[in-house]
Amino acid sequence: MRLSRYFLPVLKETPAEAQIASHRLMLRAGMIKQQQAGIYSWLPMGYKVLKRIEQIVHEEQIRAGHIPLLMPTLQPATLWQESGRYDAYGPEMLRIRDRHDRDMLYGPTNEEMITDIFRSHVESYKSLPLTLYHIQWKFRDEVRPRFGVMRGREFLMKDGYNFDLTKEDALHAYNRHMVSYLRTYERMGLTAIPMRADSGPIGGDDTHEFLVLAETGESEVFYDAKVPELKLGKRAVDYDNRDEVAGICEEFTTLYARTDETHDEALFNEIPEERRKVGRGIEVGQIFYFGTKYSEPMGATVNTPDQGKVPVHMGSHGIGVSRLVGALIEANHDEKGIIWPEGVTPFHVGIVNLKQGDVSCDSACEALYRAFVEHGLDPLYDDREERAGAKFATMDLIGLPWRITVGPRGIAANKVELTCRRTGESEEMSAEKAVEKVAGIYAAL
Ligand code: 5CA
Numbered sequence: 509m510r511l512s513r514y515f516l517p518v519l520k521e522t523p524a525e526a527q528i529a530s531h532r533l534m535l536r537a538g539m540i541k542q543q544q545a546g547i548y549s550w551l552p553m554g555y556k557v558l559k560r561i562e563q564i565v566h567e568e569q570i571r572a573g574h575i576p577l578l579m580p581t582l583q584p585a586t587l588w589q590e591s592g593r594y595d596a597y598g599p600e601m602l603r604i605r606d607r608h609d610r611d612m613l614y615g616p617t618n619e620e621m622i623t624d625i626f627r628s629h630v631e632s633y634k635s636l637p638l639t640l641y642h643i644q645w646k647f648r649d650e651v652r653p654r655f656g657v658m659r660g661r662e663f664l665m666k667d668g669y670n671f672d673l674t675k676e677d678a679l680h681a682y683n684r685h686m687v688s689y690l691r692t693y694e695r696m697g698l699t700a701i702p703m704r705a706d707s708g709p710i711g712g713d714d715t716h717e718f719l720v721l722a723e724t725g726e727s728e729v730f731y732d733a734k735v736p737e738l739k740l741g742k743r744a745v746d747y748d749n750r751d752e753v754a755g756i757c758e759e760f761t762t763l764y765a766r767t768d769e770t771h772d773e774a775l776f777n778e779i780p781e782e783r784r785k786v787g788r789g790i791e792v793g794q795i796f797y798f799g800t801k802y803s804e805p806m807g808a809t810v811n812t813p814d815q816g817k818v819p820v821h822m823g824s825h826g827i828g829v830s831r832l833v834g835a836l837i838e839a840n841h842d843e844k845g846i847i848w849p850e851g852v853t854p855f856h857v858g859i860v861n862l863k864q865g866d867v868s869c870d871s872a873c874e875a876l877y878r879a880f881v882e883h884g885l886d887p888l889y890d891d892r893e894e895r896a897g898a899k900f901a902t903m904d905l906i907g908l909p910w911r912i913t914v915g916p917r918g919i920a921a922n923k924v925e926l927t928c929r930r931t932g933e934s935e936e937m938s939a940e941k942a943v944e945k946v947a948g949i950y951a952a953l
Contacts, residue, residue, distance in 0.1 A: 509855065511890045511902075515552050518902060528724045530837035531656030533846050537906045539833075546653025546661030553906065554833065556854040558664065561832050562643055564695050564851065565666045572688035572747045574639040574668055579621050581645050585611035587620040590806050600648045614647035619802050619824055622669040626820070627808040633673045636810065636820070639681055641668030643829060655724070657830045658790065664830040671820045673810065675799065678821035682714060682797045683753045685825040689718055689793050690740045690760060692827065695953075697849025698839060699736050700792050702760055703729065706769040707796055714797040714823075717767060719789030722838040727791055730776050731765040733783040738763075767791075790835040797823040846907030847930050850953055855888035856880070857946050858908040860899045862915035864891060872914050872924070876939055883947040904929070910946050912939075 517538040526532040534540050539554030550558055566576060582604070588594035594601075594613075602614040615621070622640060630638070643666045653661050670681035686702055693700035698720050705717040719729055721736065738760055746752055764779055766772065767789070776784060803809065803819035812818055828835075840847045848854070859876050863869045873889060880887040888908060890899045896915075903911050913925040918936065926942045927934040937945070 509888050511888060512892050516906070517551065518905060526656065528655050528838065529841050530658065530834040533837050533841055534656055534834065537846060540657065546650060546659070548657060548660065553854045557833050557852055558830060560852045560854070561696065561829055565643065565692055565827055565829060568688045568692040568695070569641055569666070569668065572684050574641050576642060577640050578642050579618055579644060581615055581647070582612050583615045583621055585613060587624055588613065591620050591802055592805060593620070600650065602647045602649050616646055616648045617824070618667055619669065620806065623802045623806045623808045626671055627806060630671070631811060633810045633812050637670065637672050637677055637681060639668055639670040641666060656834055658834040659726070660830060663828065666827040666829055668825045670823050673812070673818070673820065675821050678797055678799070678823055680750050680753065682795055682823050683757045684747050685795045686716065686757050686760070687740070687745055687747070687753050689795070689827065693718065693792065694740055696832065696836060696851050698836060701731060701735055701765050701789070703765045703767050704770045705767055705794065707798070716761070716795050717791045718793040719767065720792050720835045720839055721787055722790050722835065723788055724838055725788035725790040727789050728768040729765070729787050729789040730771050731785050732763040732779050733785050735763050735765045790831070790838060791828070792832050792835050793827040795823065795825040841907070845905035848907045848909055850909050850950060853909055855908050856885040856910070856950055857887050858903045858911040859887055859889040860903060860911060860913045861889070861891055862896050862913060864893050866916055868919045869914050869916055872919050872939060876912060876914070876924070876943065879943045880946070883943065885947060885950060912942050
C-alpha cells in the first residue's frame with residue numbers, strides 16, 4: 509500500500525476522552541472511530557489488525573479440530589426463554605421487537621442458538637465429539653463501556669461450543685481449548701495466563717480466564733513469578749492425545765495464578781515470598797465446562813450405544829477478538845506509539861522515502877516495494893511529500909515492527925537503513941540484504 513493512496517486519518521492531538529494508552533493510540537493512529545458509547549467503526553488499519561487476529565484464531569481452532577460456522581447476531585427470545593436466561597440476563601441484553609411484534613435480541617453469546625442447531629441435526633453419539641465455533645459480533649449493554657474496544661458494547665468474539673457424550677470427553681474438549689488458546693496468544697506475541705475464575709452468567713463449575721498482564725487491566729491478579737515464564741513454543745501437539753493435552757494444561761495451571769474472584773490468601777502465602785506477584789490483567793478469553801446446563805432444558809440429547817438417550821455434555825469457550833487489539837497495544841507501546849508484534853502487524857514493513865521525487869530514491873523504494881510483495885509481504889510505502897521528521901513520527905505512531913529508510917546519500921553508496929521499532933536499533937545494508945532479513949523474520953514465525 510502506498511500511504512498517499514491509503515486512508516489513515518492520524519490525529520495530531522491526544523484525544524481527551526481516552527484514559528488508557530491503547531485507546532489513545534488507536535484513535536491517534538486512525539484505527540477506530542467511536543460512533544456511540546462502546547460502538548466503533550474499524551477504520552482500514554484497525555480493520556487489518558482485527559483480521560490478522562481473526563486469522564490466527566481460525567488457524568489455531570482448526571488445528572485443534574474445531575469447526576467454523578456462522579450464526580446470526582439477532583436471535584429469537586423464544587430460545588432464551590427455553591434455557592431460562594431471557595429474564596435472568598437483565599439489562600445487559602439488548603432487546604428488540606420486529607414488525608410482527610416478535611421479541612428478538614442482539615446476541616450477547618450463543619449457547620442457546622448452538623444448542624438449537626445441535627438438537628435439530630444430531631441424533632447419535634456417533635456424531636460426537638463435536639466442537640463448533642464462530643467469530644461474530646456480540647452486544648452487551650455494559651453499564652460502563654470504557655477504554656475503547658476493551659470494554660465495548662458491540663464487540664467481536666470467537667465463541668466455540670463442544671458437544672460430548674461424557675463429562676470426561678467434555679473435559680478433554682476443555683483442555684484442548686486451553687492448549688489451543690495458549691498457542692493462539694503466543695502467536696500474537698502475548699503472554700496470556702490461564703487463571704481459575706468465576707463462571708458468572710454462563711454457568712458451570714470449571715472455568716479459566718486468560719489474562720494478559722497490564723497495569724491498566726480491569727482484574728486484580730495474584731500469581732507466582734514463574735508463571736509468565738511458561739511457554740508453549742512450537743512443540744507439536746497431538747490434540748487427540750488426552751494425556752498429552754492434559755499434561756500441558758497441568759504444566760500451565762499448577763503454579764498459583766488467580767484473579768481476585770477466586771484468590772486464596774493462604775494458598776498464595778505458600779509461594780516463596782520473592783515470587784509472590786500482585787498485579788493487574790486484561791481478560792482476553794475464558795473457557796467453561798457446564799455439563800448439561802443447556803442440553804437438558806433444551807432437549808439436546810443423543811442416542812447412546814445401549815439404546816438410551818442422554819443430554820450431551822457441553823462447554824463454551826470465548827476469545828475477545830476486538831478486545832485483543834487493545835490488549836496487544838497495552839502490552840506493546842512506548843511514548844512514541846504502538847509497537848506491533850510481527851504476528852499481528854497491519855503491514856509487515858514500512859518504507860520511508862526521505863526525498864520523494866528524487867529519481868534514484870523513488871526507484872529504489874519502488875524496487876523494495878516490489879521485492880516485498882514478491883515475498884508475499886505487505887509493505888506500507890510512505891510516498892507522501894512530507895518532511896522526514898513527519899514520516900518517522902507517523903511510522904513510530906502506527907508501530908510497524910520494521911522500517912526501511914531510503915535517502916539520497918545511502919542510495920549513492922548502495923545502502924538503505926533497516927530500523928527495528930522495538931529496540932530503535934538501525935543498521936545500514938544493501939536493499940537486497942534488507943529484504944532478505946525482513947522476509948526471513950516473517951518466514952520464521
Ligand atoms: N459464551 C462464553 C464463552 S464463548 C462467553 O460469553 N464468555 S465471556 O463472557 O467470558 O466472553 C468471552 C470473551 O469476550 C471475554 O474473555 C472477553 O475477552 C471478551 N469480552 C467480553 N465482554 C466484552 C466487552 N464488553 N468488550 C470487549 N470484549 C469483551
